[in-house]
Amino acid sequence: MIIKQAHNRERDIEELNTLLALPYIDSDTKDKISREIRNIQSGMKGEKEAAYHMNFQWTESKNWMVIHDLRLEYNGHVAQIDHLLLNRFMEIYVCESKRFGEGIAINEHGEFSAFYKGKSYGIPSPIEQNNHHIKLLQRLFDSDNIELPIRLGVKMKPKLISLILIANSARISRPKNEKRIEGLDRIIKNEQIVKRINRDIDNENIFSMVRSVSKIISPETLQSFAESLAALHKPLEMNWRARFGINEPIEPTPVKAEHVDPVQPQDEIQPQADVQDNAPNAAPTRLFCASCKKTVSSKVAHFCWSNKARFQGRVYCYNCQRSIKKPAD
Structure with a gap:
């Protein structure tokens, strides 16, 4: 038996x-x-x-x-x-x-x-x-x-x-x-x-x-x-990240620059479109987990985006990824 x-x-x-x-x-x-x-x-x-x-x-x-x-x-x-x-x-x-x-x-x-x-x-x-x-x-x-x-x-x-x-x-x-x-x-x-x-x-x-x-x-x-x-069986739950010493990379928290209105001559005010063109120089958007709101790195975000079928286009930190099963083949 x-x-x-x-x-x-x-x-x-x-x-x-x-x-x-x-x-x-x-x-x-x-x-x-x-x-x-x-x-x-x-x-x-x-x-x-x-x-x-x-x-x-x-x-x-x-x-x-x-x-x-x-x-x-x-x-x-x-x-x-x-x-x-x-x-x-x-x-x-x-x-x-x-x-x-x-x-x-x-x-x-x-x-x-x-x-x-x-x-x-x-x-x-x-x-x-x-x-x-x-x-x-x-x-x-x-x-x-x-x-x-x-x-x-x-x-x-x-x-x-x-x-x-x-x-x-x-x-x-x-x-x-x-x-x-x-x-x-x-x-x-x-x-x-x-x-x-x-x-x-x-x-x-x-x-x-x-x-x-x-x-x-x-x-x-x-x-x-x-x-x-x-009944005396004690299953072992492995922490594989700790086993291999893997930590999520820590990226510096972006500091929002203080906005200062440019001083321009009254007759040379630039159009709004030019101000929008400078948008890439602004502080980058913070990436965070859709579940626990923890800040994640851009690499983790790209990993989630590249697995759209599993994560439905959302971004999750590593710990929350574990709770989301892979889609059936």
């Missing part, structure tokens, strides 16, 4: 594309924004592929609960967990989803590298990253922040199991001493997740099986526990 779907990141991508279109940001900032967009899109593809295999297998199941995209905060620490798989034996598979277009490589020291255009570059260990998530979950379950199932008067703490999920199209280069590196066998491709879980079950010894059976809970209790865990 699916308890929680993944968060839709399209709004973030739309906001980043809006920042990318600003005429006053430098090329370095544009490169950083473009890279962030690519990272979000790549992450979405990886998580979507993993979610497809999970949803296909367990959507109709009452013995397994699936939680996608869970962000937890506890005692000042944060864990952004891609997927959780919960079963009636109080086992929770904590899944970290990674999408590396050209694959990953692990050396004999357990150090990870990814590839871009054929060249390798070092990356943080996804094993350690997932261990961080598991540790936070353990602390959460040790606290009173979530109600655990109780059997015979004893709280039943879940068993947490790590899985690192890699895109099906990516290659995984493992070292020869793979068995000596802890956690390396938990790195699999998305399409292998069901086989990996079945193998875990087959590898349990008789004592583990007895212990698992003694912890079994009803489907209703499992669903209630999963829903309580999903």
Whole structure:
């Protein structure tokens, strides 16, 4: 059963594309924004592929609960967990989803590298990253922040199991001493997740099986526990302007010149048309937001005017632009 779907990141991508279109940001900032967009899109593809295999297998199941995209905060620490798989034996598979277009490589020291255009570059260990998530979950379950199932008067703490999920199209280069590196066998491709879980079950010894059976809970209790865990989700609202240090350019406030009537000979008074011709030398008109009346720059105004279909010919400051949706294609 699916308890929680993944968060839709399209709004973030739309906001980043809006920042990318600003005429006053430098090329370095544009490169950083473009890279962030690519990272979000790549992450979405990886998580979507993993979610497809999970949803296909367990959507109709009452013995397994699936939680996608869970962000937890506890005692000042944060864990952004891609997927959780919960079963009636109080086992929770904590899944970290990674999408590396050209694959990953692990050396004999357990150090990870990814590839871009054929060249390798070092990356943080996804094993350690997932261990961080598991540790936070353990602390959460040790606290009173979530109600655990109780059997015979004893709280039943879940068993947490790590899985690192890699895109099906990516290659995984493992070292020869793979068995000596802890956690390396938990790195699999998305399409292998069901086989990996079945193998875990087959590898349990008789004592583990007895212990698992003694912890079994009803489907209703499992669903209630999963829903309580999903309710702890704390969505992150990104301030992308602050992230990239983007501020609207400040232009000097025009000072209205004091009007002085020219002194002219009575017989040489110039016609009114000539006075109007001098209008370009007068103080420029103040540009302001049609919604909040905040002063905006000419560049922001031109951006709004060039997007007439969206802003209906009006001028809005950046903050107010965010509340106006793009017209449907």
